[in-house]
Amino acid sequence: MKIIDISWPISLDMTSYKDRKVVNFSYTKTFERDHARESVITLGSHSGTHIDAPSHFLADGSSIAQMPLDATCGPCIVIDCTQVSEAITDTDLQQHTIEQGARVLLKTRNSALDAMAPFAYDFIYLAASGAAYLASKQIKTVGIDYLGIERQQPNHETHETLMRTGITIIEGLRLAAVDSGTYMLWCLPLAVQGLEAAPSRAVLQRI
Secondary structure (H helix, E strand, C coil), X not given: CCEEECCCCCCCCCCCHHHCCCCEEEEEXXXXXXXXXXXXXXXXXXXXCEEECHHHCCCCCCCHHHCCHHHHEEEEEEEECCXXXXXXXXXXXXXXXXXXXXXXXXXCHHHHCCCCCCCCCCCCEECHHHHHHHHHCCCCEEEECCCCCCCCCCCCHHHHHHHHCCCEEEECCCCCCCCCEEEEEXXXXXXXXXXXXXXXXXXXXXX
16 A cells, blocks of 8 residues: 655745744753653644634634544545646636545645745645636535645635635645545644644545
């Protein structure tokens, strides 16, 4: 059974959203001094691979602990959008077969960026029309290979469209080593309570 890790590696030098450096490792025990190792991790709820909960943008939205775990565990399709130069639109998505209830991962040119590169303000994103199309298909989940699924949307149309129609959002995937096709997805958020997002570990298994 081959497992493909599609998680963003967490490190002090990792790419962070708009270069906001919030990740820190501190060492409370060292082997030289304590004959054991122990550390404390500080990171943002949107660091690396993470799942957004509706409360991120909706006043009455549910928190990450209230999200259905089956939304991000089960069969999924990886769609190759590497030909897109700016935004994934409804026209781009209409070229693919997307069934009701699908879990959809969008592979773009973002996956070619180094995991420790400065933040790319021109990252490929899901346009509002693309989000509306996915909502019309009544999919379960959408994931994208950068730290945000939208950009330059003052009213957060992409997020709101997805969240209001019950579509779970995964951001910060790493899909460079993944071909388009059907996989089993396993992506679980940390069991933190009351927050609007949580870091997650995501892996694929080819079906």
